[in-house]
Amino acid sequence: MTKTRLLTILLLNAAGFLLFFSWYLPAGHGFWWPIDSGLFHFFNHKIVENQTFLWFVAVTNNRAFDACSLLCMGLLMLWFWRGADPAGRRRVVLIGLTMLMTAVVLNLLGQSLIPVQRTSPSLSFGDVVRVRDLLPNVPTKDASRDSFPGDHGMMLLIFAGFMWRYFGQKAFMVGLAIFIVFALPRMMIGAHWLTDIFVGSFSVVLIGLSWVLLTPLSDRVISLLNRTLPGKYKQINNN
Template sequence: MGLRNLPTILLLNAFGIGLFLSWFLPENHGFWFPIDSTIFHYFNQHLATSNSFLKLVAITNNRAFDTVSLLAMGGLFLYFFVKQDAAGKRWMIIMGIVMLLTAVLLNQSGRLLPVGRPSPTLTFTDINRVSELSGIPTKDASRDSFPGDHGLMLMIFAAFMLRYFTRKAFCIAVGYVIIFSLPRIMVGAHWFTDIYVGALSMACVGLSWWLLTPASDATINFINRSIPGKNRLQN
């Protein structure tokens, strides 16, 4: 599997590294900064002119709203889970655990990048802050926003859907990436490039070596054999 997928792995690595360097190397992030700035100011100006938009952004960036994204991912996972026999259900639970461990490790790896970047709301002056305008507790700032951890988690879920389930499930999960990462951009807690450069480059490089080689399968099967139960894999 690994050798067969090597060209794809190398292509994803080249894309991910190239994407990151296109942002990291140029002074003031080159052509990416005008894109980031335009997107932030577009949404930020509407916070003071549309009360309905302000409330939408405030609610979707409240910590409680994260439950919605978890339920959406859980619902897609459950769709496949209920179709499995006992052995399949056991395998899916273990796969889910491995997916969570992958998310933790990849997210922590992102903290090793030589980047310290405050969110747009802490970079620009004379801007609108959702927490101040709405009075609703919300995350509208971050002292270290790169790469976007929330977006990275969603991308990892999407990649696992493609690797272990169907392309349709992957497309739905990609929709989750867009829908559930957008509020962080609209509120100004993340730059556009925190997610679509930082998180995406991390996902392309890290997940290609994990999911397109025997590594993830071997880990799942090892845990499956190690945990007692009548439906475990036999050595």
């Protein structure tokens, strides 16, 4: 690993820690609190005022919509899989497995090491209108007993990071678009605070994912999986 890359990792780690502590250390979460509470109440009022918006957040926070996020990620991976030769197709699959392993590990570390137990805004205020009360027959996720850091947003950010590392800038931009489309509805419905995603998820990814993608670690995991998993075309070229 070059000195430049190590410096990049350390800068990303510093940004992650600064982002987290800018929220964690100040009393009442400092300048983040009015942003968090203001956005929640803005969208919570919209749920009552606008029937179209009510149905939008109900549908986009249904478990079936979560499956749509997996489908979008899978389709992007499929695009690169279809354009590769047999050995390259195996490599795309191994990249996907490495990404899933990374997501599980970083999510477990984030949940266990961050000293925060936080309920979602829909459970934190007394003047809340919940979607499940307005649409009782529509199953939707509008609350969480432990919302920080946002695990759904974290997974989407990890996906975008892997797209950048192995498939380039255009794939990264598509990954970011998937993140925005599928992470923001959680905030709009009140299942997550803004900072669950843009502080919690981002800080974990900045700190943890940089050591995976900017070091030889991810390439070595892919190589290990290639040697140990059955199938043809085991020889791949690591970037």
